[in-house]
Amino acid sequence: MTTTKAQDVGVPPITAVRQRRRQLSDRAIINLFIWPTLLLLIGINIFPLFYSLYLSFTEYSAIARQQPVWIGLENFANILNNERLWRYFATTGRYAVMSVGLQTILGFGLAMLVREKFRGSGLVTTLILIPMMLSPVVVGLFWKLIYNPTFGYFNYLIGFSNPSLGPDMLASRWAGQPVPGLALTAVVIVDVWMWSPFVMLLVLSGLKAIPDYLYEAAVIDRASSWFQFWRITLPQVAPLLLIAVLFRTIEAFKSFDLVMGLTGGGPGDQTELIAVNLYRQAFLGQWRTGEASALAYIILIVIIAISNLYIRYLNKMRGEG
Amino acid sequence: MAKFHEQGPRTPVSVSTRVDKVNPKYKSVNSVRALLVFIMAMIGLIPVFVMGITAFKARADVVSVPPKLIFEPTLEGFVFLFTNRAVVAQSRLVEFREAAEAGELNLFEQIALNTGQEITGPSDYVFRLRNSVIIAGLSTIISVILGLFAAYAFSRFEIPGKNDLLFFILSTRMLPAVVVTIPLFLMFRQLSLHDTHLGMILLYTVFNLSFAVWLLKGFLDEIPKEYEEAALVDGYTRLQAFFKIVLPQAVTGIAATTVFCLIFAWNEYAFALMLTSEKARTAPPSIATMLGRGGIEWSAIAAGSLGFLIPVVIVTFVLRQYLLRGVTFGAIRQ
Numbered sequence: 001m002t003t004t005k006a007q008d009v010g011v012p013p014i015t016a017v018r019q020r021r022r023q024l025s026d027r028a029i030i031n032l033f034i035w036p037t038l039l040l041l042i043g044i045n046i047f048p049l050f051y052s053l054y055l056s057f058t059e060y061s062a063i064a065r066q067q068p069v070w071i072g073l074e075n076f077a078n079i080l081n082n083e084r085l086w087r088y089f090a091t092t093g094r095y096a097v098m099s100v101g102l103q104t105i106l107g108f109g110l111a112m113l114v115r116e117k118f119r120g121s122g123l124v125t126t127l128i129l130i131p132m133m134l135s136p137v138v139v140g141l142f143w144k145l146i147y148n149p150t151f152g153y154f155n156y157l158i159g160f161s162n163p164s165l166g167p168d169m170l171a172s173r174w175a176g177q178p179v180p181g182l183a184l185t186a187v188v189i190v191d192v193w194m195w196s197p198f199v200m201l202l203v204l205s206g207l208k209a210i211p212d213y214l215y216e217a218a219v220i221d222r223a224s225s226w227f228q229f230w231r232i233t234l235p236q237v238a239p240l241l242l243i244a245v246l247f248r249t250i251e252a253f254k255s256f257d258l259v260m261g262l263t264g265g266g267p268g269d270q271t272e273l274i275a276v277n278l279y280r281q282a283f284l285g286q287w288r289t290g291e292a293s294a295l296a297y298i299i300l301i302v303i304i305a306i307s308n309l310y311i312r313y314l315n316k317m318r319g320e321g
Numbered sequence: 322m323a324k325f326h327e328q329g330p331r332t333p334v335s336v337s338t339r340v341d342k343v344n345p346k347y348k349s350v351n352s353v354r355a356l357l358v359f360i361m362a363m364i365g366l367i368p369v370f371v372m373g374i375t376a377f378k379a380r381a382d383v384v385s386v387p388p389k390l391i392f393e394p395t396l397e398g399f400v401f402l403f404t405n406r407a408v409v410a411q412s413r414l415v416e417f418r419e420a421a422e423a424g425e426l427n428l429f430e431q432i433a434l435n436t437g438q439e440i441t442g443p444s445d446y447v448f449r450l451r452n453s454v455i456i457a458g459l460s461t462i463i464s465v466i467l468g469l470f471a472a473y474a475f476s477r478f479e480i481p482g483k484n485d486l487l488f489f490i491l492s493t494r495m496l497p498a499v500v501v502t503i504p505l506f507l508m509f510r511q512l513s514l515h516d517t518h519l520g521m522i523l524l525y526t527v528f529n530l531s532f533a534v535w536l537l538k539g540f541l542d543e544i545p546k547e548y549e550e551a552a553l554v555d556g557y558t559r560l561q562a563f564f565k566i567v568l569p570q571a572v573t574g575i576a577a578t579t580v581f582c583l584i585f586a587w588n589e590y591a592f593a594l595m596l597t598s599e600k601a602r603t604a605p606p607s608i609a610t611m612l613g614r615g616g617i618e619w620s621a622i623a624a625g626s627l628g629f630l631i632p633v634v635i636v637t638f639v640l641r642q643y644l645l646r647g648v649t650f651g652a653i654r655q
Contacts, residue, residue, distance in 0.1 A: 032470070033473060037530055037534060040467070040530060041490060043527075044505070114358050118354070126641045127366060128361070130365075130366070130634055131369075133634075133636065135587070138588075138608060139368075142623060142626050150384070153388050156387055198648060201648065202645070205645050247649075250495060256590075275497055282595075293503055293504070299497060300497070303496075315488075
């Protein structure tokens with residue numbers, strides 16, 4: 001009698017009941033599922049961070065035989081008094097402002113253009129998105145070829161067919177004369193090329209989420225399209241645009257691959273971004289591990305400050321969605 | 322009112338669900354817009370196009386002034402990329418020519434002969450590429466599996482401090498590679514993981530794990546809880562419900578996550594540059610160092626880049642509807 005009843009409601013027969021006795025509690029499943037991930041993250045990400053915090057207070061070189069020597073805040077003092085490092089921070093800031101600014105404008109413009117569907121818009125949108133999926137260092141390398149003053153395509157495309165009159169972007173020279181900032185501009189151009197699609201993608205999803213009735217109401221009220229843009233489109237897209245900007249700013253401060261592929265920091269130190277310089281201090285020349293760790297921490301603090309904003313916005317978005 | 326139906330509204334309308342109300346001027350604006358977008362996309366693809374044609378240029382064509390658009394395509398770049406070569410001595414050249422005519426040489430050897438060289442063996446790049454495949458592949462598999470479990474737990478259970486944990490997981494991804502690498506380098510050296518496949522797989526697994534957790538959680542959140550609850554009521558265990566009900570539903574999400582992880586590991590440069598030197602070095606840093614060695618072989622670099630690019634382009638097309646999630650850690654869905 002009981003068996004028939006159980007089958008009626010679909011409870012599997014006795015074997016399953018036996019299994020149930022062995023089954024894991026939810027608590028155990030949570031632990032089993034989460035801890036491997038957390039342990040790996042702690043072992044490979046968090047422990048190293050504390051290790052390098054310790055190193056940042058020491059005088060140490062990874063290639064020397066000496067053990068780290070505790071010197072307190074001396075590394076930090078050295079860095080903050082080092083004019084060159086301030087200059088690299090300034091370069092990074094300039095690079096971040098220029099590239100993020102241009103990406104925002106271009107990305108927003110592109111998103112407005114592909115906002116409404118037309119024949120083939122899906123295909124074209126995907127084509128536009130390709131650059132951001134590429135490997136930055138490989139991108140840097142083939143742009144190096146494109147920027148080449150004699151046989152590169154860039155000068156021809158902007159209308160300089162005579163190599164001796166045109167710009168040599170990566171050497172910061174124009175017709176033989178040094179023009180400081182040209183090399184950084186070259187890096188910015190590539191970064192904008194790569195990442196404007198990212199801004200476009202985010203803005204586009206924001207635009208798609210704007211309810212039609214807002215525009216319909218505006219049309220009924222005879223609002224000008226200018227007014228519609230400032231009062232409906234922009235405020236509605238603002239959160240996503242902000243996320244895109246924050247994300248790109250973080251990435252600009254981390255920027256390493258692209259510059260390594262394109263200029264390696266040169267000419268001189270014109271495109272020496274802070275992450276590139278950190279690499280140079282830590283892994284080239286004298287391997288100043290201690291001081292590099294201190295510098296890494298300073299960069300980290302800047303990035304954490306920006307990331308915090310980013311993640312706060314993400315949580316807000318997720319909370320709403 | 323009847324008049325309104327005949328004439329339509331007095332001011333032209335640009336947004337409407339009714340076709341007859343839309344202003345004709347608006348339609349022409351639309352096609353201008355489409356053209357503009359098309360032009361922008363084409364300009365954006367010029368660099369990719371340049372790289373594509375450079376890969377098939379002979380050495381002389383690459384450095385010709387002005388740059389050539391029309392040229393005789395050759396596989397020279399690929400031969401240079403994949404092989405080590407030595408200059409053939411004059412005395413042996415005839416011998417080689419005869420062998421070529423008799424059809425004893427394969428395609429690569431013939432092309433090398435045309436530039437007066439013979440192939441002495443596969444280049445380092447072949448090994449680096451193999452390393453890339455091994456390291457990217459294994460690390461992706463591990464991180465997706467671990468990520469899936471963690472994402473499921475975060476998606477379905479009440480966990481104390483859940484948001485903080487998720488925040489912590491994401492924040493590890495925000496760390497700049499260069500910052501983490503200094504202590505990692507020392508740790509790896511201590512554990513003799515420096516320049517080993519194991520070390521790199523471990524590192525890339527962790528690098529992708531935070532991403533996988535966030536992205537997969539987004540996908541899992543979308544599968545209604547009711548399915549599993551029904552299964553649990555029917556006597557499934559939690560694990561059975563997970564494997565038999567949730568997994569089949571999440572297949573698309575898992576596939577998308579896998580491909581994104583694969584791309585990230587495939588493209589990664591900074592860790593590989595600093596934590597490998599020879600044995601476990603992957604392709605991206607080795608393409609970059611190719612420039613340094615005697616005589617810049619642009620066609621070889623372009624060929625290498627092209628090989629790197631094609632899988633990514635295909636993936637971009639396959640994953641286009643998930644790209645937005647992919648680049649925002651699954652936080653934003655279309």
